[in-house]
Amino acid sequence: MTEPTLHTEHTCRLARPALDEIHAFLDSAFEGGFSEEDWDHTLGGLHACVRDGSGLLAHGSVVQRRVVHAGRSRRIGYVEGVAVRADRRREGLGGQVMAALEEVVDGAYAFGALSASAAGAALYTGRGWTVWPGRIAVQGSHGVERLPEEEGSTYVQGVAGAVVPSDGTAARTLVFDWRDGDVL
Template sequence: MTNTPTSAPAPRLAHTAQLTAAELREARTFLDTVFDGDFSDDDWDHTVGGMHALLTDAHGIAAHGSVVQRRVVHAGRSLRIGYVEGVAVRADLRRRGLGGAVMAALEEVVERSYAYGALSASEEGAALYAGRGWQVWPGRLGVLGPAGEERLAEEEGTTYVWAAHPRGGLGALDPERPLLFDWRDGDVL
């Protein structure tokens, strides 16, 4: 696992089922605010159902991220991966290590439960992920949708993969073969 800055507290880890209705409403409101209203119902649906890493302060949620299970078909195998969603830090607290602390907690979940981690990064978030050892997937991406395999060319170059077990690395994944994600409503990645 990568280093967590010593200045940032350790996030609380909780499964969606362990969060109260009020905590879930607060998390949804937080993500709506941090993403300037560009966080849809589908985005929220993709964020729940797994483990959340939450940092709070006197003003409420300071940082959030979650990891949910996804299936990826690659080179004839179905891989269980931890997909990172809803990583955000409140605007007044950015650049203080909170995003790194959230990611460290989520990486620990991925390391203990999955073969790989994956996420789709915004331009703003890309440096955080790359600095923690996440690598841009260099190959094709797709989804196994209702009509069969569909290419996701617009996600290529912004989807990152992380090897949960460093000695295995990404070498077991063949960039000449696509990563085919399971279907879900809304943005599939």
């Protein structure tokens, strides 16, 4: 068996067969719970894939989103579609994917954000991601709409100087841009 290798590529550089493979992989990894909107959210940024001779072992992508905080719009890196093949979990493959995505977030964006399931949270907290301590909202068709169901499962990384004021007194709401399907 060949050693797993990490490869990063922007969506625009992935051929249709590679995109189809990633899509099928994510649908399988999320046990059919990966919607067409989820797939759309995964596209348009940088993909990190770990492969070996047996095929795709792990995937994640980081895409650009806009978040408003304390009256300022910020360009952030939003992590999407992180999954590891079921028979290869707990081998550090998710960490390899996240390291590649975090490099992009650190080098290109004000900070990083993601929405984590209870099962996936340990990967992120172990890498220094923290639950956003304030409110989560979206700029919807009728203005800003609070998303209390996303509070406690939205994680951020690299925000110390970017959005959290040193005195801690400013509003602690992140207002994400609208998108179809699950907003976060």
